[in-house]
Amino acid sequence: xxxxxxxxxxxxxxxxxxxxxxxxxxxxxxxxxxxxxxxxxxxxxxxxxxxxxxxxxxxxxxxxxxxxxxxxxxxxxxxxxxxxxxxxxxxxxxxxxxxxxxxxxxxxxxxxxxxxxxxxxxxxxxxxxxxxxxxxxxxxxxxxxxxxxxxxxxxxxxxxxxxxxxxxxxxxxxxxxxxxxxxxxxxxxxxxxxxxxxxxxxxxxxxxxxxxxxxxxxxxxxxxxxxxxxxxxxxxxxxxxxxxxxxxxxxxxxxxxxxxxxxxxxxxxxxxxxxxxxxxxxxxxxxxxxxxxxxxxxxxxxxxxxxxxxxxxxxxxxxxxxxxxxxxxxxxxxxxxxxxxxxxxxxxxxxxxxxxxxxxxxxxxxxxxxxxxxxxxxxxxxxxxxxxxxxxxxxxxxxx
Amino acid sequence: xxxxxxxxxxxxxxxxxxxxxxxxxxxxxxxxxxxxxxxxxxxxxxxxxxxxxxxxxxxxxxxxxxxxxxxxxxxxxxxxxxxxxxxxxxxxxxxxxxxxxxxxxxxxxxxxxxxxxxxxxxxxxxxxxxxxxxxxxxxxxxxxxxxxxxxxxxxxxxxxxxxxxxxxxxxxxxxxxxxxxxxxxxxxxxxxxxxxxxxxxxxxxxxxxxxxxxxxxxxxxxxxxxxxxxxxxxxxxxxxxxxxxxxxxxxxxxxxxxxxxxxxxxxxxxxxxxxxxxxxxxxxxx
Numbered sequence: 128x129x130x131x132x133x134x135x136x137x138x139x140x141x142x143x144x145x146x147x148x149x150x151x152x153x154x155x156x157x158x159x160x161x162x163x164x165x166x167x168x169x170x171x172x173x174x175x176x177x178x179x180x181x182x183x184x185x186x187x188x189x190x191x192x193x194x195x196x197x198x199x200x201x202x203x204x205x206x207x208x209x210x211x212x213x214x215x216x217x218x219x220x221x222x223x224x225x226x227x228x229x230x231x232x233x234x235x236x237x238x239x240x241x242x243x244x245x246x247x248x249x250x251x252x253x254x255x256x257x258x259x260x261x262x263x264x265x266x267x268x269x270x271x272x273x274x275x276x277x278x279x280x281x282x283x284x285x286x287x288x289x290x291x292x293x294x295x296x297x298x299x300x301x302x303x304x305x306x307x308x309x310x311x312x313x314x315x316x317x318x319x320x321x322x323x324x325x326x327x328x329x330x331x332x333x334x335x336x337x338x339x340x341x342x343x344x345x346x347x348x349x350x351x352x353x354x355x356x357x358x359x360x361x362x363x364x365x366x367x368x369x370x371x372x373x374x375x376x377x378x379x380x381x382x383x384x385x386x387x388x389x390x391x392x393x394x395x396x397x398x399x400x401x402x403x404x405x406x407x408x409x410x411x412x413x414x415x416x417x418x419x420x421x422x423x424x425x426x427x428x429x430x431x432x433x434x435x436x437x438x439x440x441x442x443x444x445x446x447x448x449x450x451x452x453x454x455x456x457x458x459x460x461x462x463x464x465x466x467x468x469x470x471x472x473x474x475x476x477x478x479x480x481x482x483x484x485x486x487x488x489x490x491x492x493x494x495x496x497x498x499x500x501x502x503x504x505x506x507x508x509x510x511x512x513x514x515x516x517x518x519x520x521x522x523x524x525x526x527x
Numbered sequence: 528x529x530x531x532x533x534x535x536x537x538x539x540x541x542x543x544x545x546x547x548x549x550x551x552x553x554x555x556x557x558x559x560x561x562x563x564x565x566x567x568x569x570x571x572x573x574x575x576x577x578x579x580x581x582x583x584x585x586x587x588x589x590x591x592x593x594x595x596x597x598x599x600x601x602x603x604x605x606x607x608x609x610x611x612x613x614x615x616x617x618x619x620x621x622x623x624x625x626x627x628x629x630x631x632x633x634x635x636x637x638x639x640x641x642x643x644x645x646x647x648x649x650x651x652x653x654x655x656x657x658x659x660x661x662x663x664x665x666x667x668x669x670x671x672x673x674x675x676x677x678x679x680x681x682x683x684x685x686x687x688x689x690x691x692x693x694x695x696x697x698x699x700x701x702x703x704x705x706x707x708x709x710x711x712x713x714x715x716x717x718x719x720x721x722x723x724x725x726x727x728x729x730x731x732x733x734x735x736x737x738x739x740x741x742x743x744x745x746x747x748x749x750x751x752x753x754x755x756x757x758x759x760x761x762x763x764x765x766x767x768x769x770x771x772x773x774x775x776x777x778x779x780x781x782x783x784x785x786x787x788x789x790x791x792x793x794x795x796x797x798x799x800x801x802x803x804x805x806x807x808x809x810x811x812x813x
Binding site for chain 1: 624810
């Protein structure tokens with residue numbers, strides 16, 4: 128009697144578990160319609176507004192909207208309409224979400240995503256439909272590598288671009304044996320590959336590569352493993368909540384004092400408040416930094432600080448540059464957003480005087496930009512050097 | 528790995544397992560005794576963590592925050608049970624899945640509205656912020672040991688109540704035959720409200736204890752929910768002993784798995800669940 132009931136219960140529980148996996152959170156579709164005389168330019172935002180990457184989605188949205196607001200809330204003389212869609216950083220829903228924006232809402236340009244897995248799904252649709260897409264974050268190499276296409280642009284970085292300069296920096300600082308640790312997903316693996324490429328080219332050795340299941344943040348066992356290996360340094364790529372947790376745990380177990388922590392800039396960007404004391408002294412490389420102190424950067428920081436409560440981070444710069452790119456390109460086409468033959472060359476020829484420094488676009492539509500060496504000092508990612516000037520991503524496998 | 532590091536890994540696994548038990552015990556009680564599948568259990572873990580964060584900010588003391596947050600979480604559980612679950616006891620489990628899944632969405636959205644989507648963290652309380660040096664270059668955070676000790680105490684407390692008190696007898700009887708217990712003049716409805724509130728209160732309490740060890744972010748309860756369901760299935764539904772041993776097992780698996788078998792890191796707990804179900808289809812102790 129009881130056995131049968133429990134068996135039924137177990138079955139139901141497993142069913143429930145399965146349903147929980149299957150049931151998908153309904154994406155929130157917020158449509159804003161502003162009555163304008165001219166038909167508005169339609170921008171589709173496909174960014175994460177929920178989950179671990181929600182803060183990144185918010186920053187990018189802020190930056191983008193700020194750039195367009197500073198341009199009088201118009202692009203090429205036309206008002207702007209945003210179609211906002213929560214990507215949930217869910218790769219499995221990416222193709223249908225992108226299709227909905229392109230075919231359903233008929234947006235002129237899609238801006239997104241944050242997560243590289245989602246980018247893969249979006250690129251498929253971009254290939255089929257020829258829709259113009261500006262990637263304000265996702266750094267998978269393929270987007271401007273073997274999957275590059277004329278209608279896809281990127282205003283952010285590639286994993287390789289941000290991590291490659293760190294390999295030489297690590298070697299020059301006397302590190303010979305390094306452990307790398309990251310999440311087991313494309314972005315993380317590409318990042319540590321970029322580091323390893325230049326580190327082993329310089330003569331160093333990666334003694335162990337640890338891949339943590341995504342989005343696991345129980346780091347304690349791995350840190351114990353690292354302590355038993357005793358490397359010269361640890362190179363890591365984590366972002367968002369995982370990065371906060373990793374840096375704090377790294378300090379907590381006392382590794383911070385014995386094994387220097389190097390990382391991609393995403394380790395500390397936007398996370399310093401949460402990381403606090405534990406982040407002090409960490410070296411990272413990234414395409415943006417605190418203390419660049421150019422006029423453009425100062426003006427941007429001032430405007431951003433006035434407009435938003437959120438602290439400024441690199442993601443906001445990437446969003447801002449996506450906005451500036453649209454501003455320039457649509458000025459050039461006289462507000463024509465539907466003629467792709469005119470808009471694509473206009474976007475490709477954009478030259479940005481960005482808060483991060485000068486940015487132009489390579490043949491693969493990827494930013495050619497400076498990569499800075501930064502050190503965490505007093506809760507800021509203070510620039511201490513340019514690790515690589517006007518670095519161009521090799522765009523491996525791109526034929527366009 | 529040398530023996531010292533294996534010992535530390537065992538400690539890591541034990542500490543994680545004990546924390547999982549706090550969450551899984553409530554889940555298994557609610558399911559085993561009341562027959563309610565509560566998918567919102569993980570969301571309560573998240574709410575607990577955010578309550579701890581919020582109240583620590585307001586009061587400036589983590590301990591005071593704990594003191595205030597526990598009753599808030601229990602009352603929230605009480606309200607949920609009274610408002611939503613009362614009509615679902617006699618219904619099919621799928622109705623409960625639907626309702627509690629809706630609760631996840633509501634609680635996740637409420638979290639975003641109240642606390643925003645930024646990653647937050649809670650400083651470790653000063654009195655426990657030290658480390659114990661275990662080996663040359665590795666220290667063990669005192670706070671983690673404290674959490675392990677608290678979880679052990681709570682586990683012991685639950686066991687004692689279920690096994691050695693009148694309330695425990697009633698709870699066990701209610702699980703087996705609700706009608707008979709009601710026939711003896713015991714108010715099962717109130718009993719259920721109590722179990723549910725305490726159960727989700729435990730999940731929230733686990734969230735509070737985790738807050739200084741983890742990062743707070745929207746949806747942080749979803750992964751832990753799945754892990755705890757796996758524990759409940761392994762241990763056998765409604766079995767506190769099963770939940771306890773299941774938690775310790777999964778704690779160790781989640782610790783050693785990724786280090787020893789990196790290729791299987793993300794599926795190891797499901798493999799264990801599958802293996803257990805093949806050998807014992809009702810879990811280990813049901």
